[in-house]
Amino acid sequence: MQSTPSVYAAKKISSQINVDGKADEEAWQQAPWSDDFVDIEGASKKKPALNSKVKMLWDDQHLYIYAQLEEPHVWGDIRKRDAIIYHNNDFEVFLKPFDNQPLYYEIEVNALNTVMDLMMPKAYRLGGDAVMHWDVKGLQSAVHVAGSINNANDTDMFWAVEMAIPFHSLTTFARKMPPKVGSYWRINFSRVQWQHEVQDNVYQRRKDGGKFLDEENWVWSPIGVINMHHPERWGFIKFVESTTPNPAVPPDFRLEQAAWNIFYLQQVYHRKNKQFATTIAGLPGYESLLLPAMNTWSHTFLLNEAKSFYKLTLTDPMTEITVSLDSEGNYHTVHE
Structure with missing residues (x-):
């Protein structure tokens, strides 16, 4: 747990983003890709079998996130909001806007664009518990599949997630938005990936001896242990006005x-x-x-x-x- 966390410099934009899962606007074309995701435990573990990467942008109203997840078999069966989305393959966003509060947010989405969002007053290991009835008000999300979903008879290329997260939905009474240019937030991304099997042409998680096989956990900035709920180990987003190569970690x-x-x-x-x-x-x-x-x-x-x-x-x-x-x-x- 001693590795230096990843840092991404997100450029401020004035043009409009249409959240459709495709990220074909010029602003997205100019945004750099993050480093490829790695195993949650870090470089000592094997490289993920499938590529995952993200981009970020922002304006005065929203943080924009685009993730592209390589996947030859895109599937999902959870359709109820705030269900346990990570029982499907999913993409997860972890956000901690405030240095001086333990509170943070989590958003999960599967390939059907089913969303689970929650607020954590503090990490589970420190006595926190998820506030599941909290929602990211005004969240926009969309999924694009390069291939088909829930079709076991073909090979897909990837699925992509695009989000616009309103800053006003992350405020507290004393903390206002948007972030200032040059400021940092803690942020991380996780991809939960299950081994699957197909029965009667339907995808499902693979079992062995009646138990589901363990999932893979691939992340942008490694934690060092198999637990995403270590916000002090997440990476950073730096809010900038123009593209900044190789941004440094914050001074603290x-x-x-x-x-x-x-x-x-x-x-x-x-x-x-x-x-x-x-x-x-x-x-x-x-x-x-x-x-x-x-x-x-x-x-x-x-x-x-x-x-x-x-x-x-x-x-x-x-x-x-x-x-x-x-x-x-x-x-x-x-x-x-």
């Missing part, structure tokens, strides 16, 4: 990464010792993962008497950025 990334490394190592320590370490230097992996950076940053570490709760604060004196993070996963970033 390394500080935030170090804070989360301490969080992960504290979890390892707690599982073994039933309490949290009293000092950062007492953590396993301190020298290999933390020591070089900790020599240049200042920190405070507050621990309660029962050693069951802590709060960490890291400050980079060069940038005057401060990140605070506690044992329940609540964190806050301050730019002086």
